[in-house]
Amino acid sequence: MQSSEPSRNDAPYDESYSPSCYITHNNFEFCGYNLKIAQILGANLGVSAYVWDARVNISRQSPDPGGSAWDIFRAYAFEYEQFRFHALSSSGVASTRGLALCRYFEKKNINFSGKKVIELGSGTGIVGILATLLGGDVTITDKPEVLKQIETNAQVNVPSACRHRLQIRPLTWGEDHTNFPADYDFVLGSDIVYSSVTYPALMETFRYFTSQGATIYLSSELRKRNGSPSFHDESLPQYFNCQIVDRLENKHIILYKMTKIDKSSEHDLPSNDRNLLLTEPDIGAQPTSLSLSN
Template sequence: MTTALCQDNPSDDATKEKDRASTRCLNQDNFEFCGYSLKIARNMGGNLGVSAYVWDAGLALCRYFEKENINFSGKKVIELGSGTGIVGILVTLLGGAVTMTDQPNILQQIEHNISTNVPSASRQRLKVCSLTWGEDHTNFPADYDFVLGSDIVYSSVTYSSLIRTLHYLAKQGTTIYLSSAFRKGNGSLSFHEVLLPEYFNCLIVDRLEDKDITVYKMTRINARPEDWFLT
């Protein structure tokens, strides 16, 4: 179910006067996963592009966690391209210490959904940070138990940067869950079948045939000298 909300646009001191004169319109979708009712707002008036949608690949990853009864308690998790935040929020509710990342203009949407869905007592386990793949990934630690991404393989321009970032963040023993929708013309099939296996052990763990969505479970292959450029 989707509802529409309009509210004053929160702002910092530097943009308060500009934001006072404007409002943002939020569409809110309701989801049920792992016994939790999630209310996910999407800022349709904020020029967020693809980040203003709850994509089926993200829902597929949430359903996979539910189906497999995965417990993230005590685990350190980072999510790439969090968008609305639905995956990272669910993982937090399942006990994970989660760092949710995206471009700077997306973070306010994520923080709004955190405030709606995550109890205050659990927010100490949550961080929201900007991360540009291939540029500032080395500002983050490389000791995560899980790296997550849903529908982040959509532009061939970003593929080398994404691999570089995944390779840095995933230590030996880190599990990567990547949920991807394959689209014609963007090279996503080649990315998963040719590029990723050069650096990661890739296992298909779930598939939605009707939506052409595949969930991969990946681990990093031991680094070779020719891979050093990735770090």
């Protein structure tokens, strides 16, 4: 069950929030836990960080002999619009992709007791918070400007007896991921495959955190315009065994379970077949290609 009410007055609030901040509140129930999730929308949590990333990427990109500065600008302007659509489509409510991952944990009675878990691009923190309540030693990560939102939700939902098992830290994919240990048991990600500009850095981060055998749970909405189908169907299977474990057909949302490919046995199965064969028994053999939204 979910209820939602936009407000400024019902959640922990501090003076560091801009007066123009708009806060929405949603109540969710997963695995027997009632979660009260606030999402803070405002100048400090908008798309400015993404615009900065695009500027950095443009400055690093080598000129294309057949292109121009205007071509590069237009390419990144398109990526910005994709990000803006992504942000607006999920504003005001915890990401549907994140909720799908929480529902999967409930459906499968997953218990993270004694396991080290890291969540990438947490947003509201709902997935990492639930993993903490399910017994995990959890590190929730996102860009620095998003951490206040996560800390607010952790304060409301994680009992003091569990706080020692939860860390909230900044992490920028492809830049400072090596400041973290690589011995996690699980890597969680929802709604983090949204712009092709970020895919190389995200892939580098995935590979680092699975170098010692971690399992990834990834919940994604596939859209043709941002290149996410090819990222899931072509790029990820080059490095990971990709298993479809659940899907929401009406929203084009797919949940993947991924593990690093064992190079020693790589010759046993062609990479093009590996992604199709690895499906959970109760889901059945399911191709990764779908009728996708634009």
